[in-house]
Amino acid sequence: MTQDELKALVGQAALAYVVPGSIVGVGTGSTVNCFIDALATMKDQIAGAVSSSIKSTERLLAHGIPVLDSNEVTDIPVYIDGADEIDPTGCMIKGGGAALTREKIVADLAARFVCIADASKLVDVLGNFPLPVEVIPMAAQQVMRRFASTYGGEARIREGVTTDNGNVIVDVRGLRITDPLAMEAEVTLWPGVVTVGIFGRHKASVCLLGTEEGVKTLTFGG
Numbered sequence: 529m530t531q532d533e534l535k536a537l538v539g540q541a542a543l544a545y546v547v548p549g550s551i552v553g554v555g556t557g558s559t560v561n562c563f564i565d566a567l568a569t570m571k572d573q574i575a576g577a578v579s580s581s582i583k584s585t586e587r588l589l590a591h592g593i594p595v596l597d598s599n600e601v602t603d604i605p606v607y608i609d610g611a612d613e614i615d616p617t618g619c620m621i622k623g624g625g626a627a628l629t630r631e632k633i634v635a636d637l638a639a640r641f642v643c644i645a646d647a648s649k650l651v652d653v654l655g656n657f658p659l660p661v662e663v664i665p666m667a668a669q670q671v672m673r674r675f676a677s678t679y680g681g682e683a684r685i686r687e688g689v690t691t692d693n694g695n696v697i698v699d700v701r702g703l704r705i706t707d708p709l710a711m712e713a714e715v716t717l718w719p720g721v722v723t724v725g726i727f728g729r730h731k732a733s734v735c736l737l738g739t740e741e742g743v744k745t746l747t748f749g750g
């Protein structure tokens with residue numbers, strides 16, 4: 529199966545986690561695009577969506593799925609999103625598409641995080657994928673210096689990218705993130721950091737992995 533077919537497979541499988549009548553939390557990325565297309569087939573059975581990016585909002589609206597303002601929503605049963613890496617405990621690196629901040633905001637509204645990905649995203653230790661950090665532009669150099677002195681790795685500003693919130697993305701290569709919760713807690717405190725792309729406090733409850741043998745379900749509690 530191609531990567532696109534694996535993404536379509538898990539996008540379709542995620543429909544089983546959508547609670548009828550509810551508002552669905554929708555992530556961002558190529559895998560989520562497959563989910564949005566599948567969700568369109570049951571749009572009459574949901575109350576709408578809360579979206580994590582302008583791109584996902586546009587795709588949802590193009591399918592006629594109503595998108596609610598996150599400020600009008602207090603809680604949702606399920607958030608469905610992709611990931612760049614997933615470790616064996618369900619912690620993830622996200623933000624390859626620069627949507628990490630809004631993704632964490634919507635994930636925080638949700639009782640469960642259903643991660644959809646192809647099997648290549650499952651890793652033993654996070655960090656092979658460059659860690660995205662959304663940073664207020666005036667703090668970019670300061671945050672990159674602090675990363676180098678605290679954790680090492682090689683930090684670079686992602687060229688040509690401005691987030692939906694008007695900020696830059698710093699990508700940090702060469703990390704080995706053995707304690708995602710500790711790094712997430714620490715980096716989140718640095719002035720100028722809006723969001724670090726470690727999803728440890730908002731880790732996956734369930735992960736639907738696309739494999740040659742079909743969808744493999746991993747559960748991490750919750």
Ligand SMILES: O=C[C@H](O)[C@H](O)[C@H](O)COP(=O)(O)O
Pocket residue numbers: 555556557558559560609610611612621622623624625626627628631
């Ligand atoms: O900012 C983007 C998100 O965190 C995506 O969920 C992540 O990059 C995975 O995207 P894709 O499904 O395209 O691999």
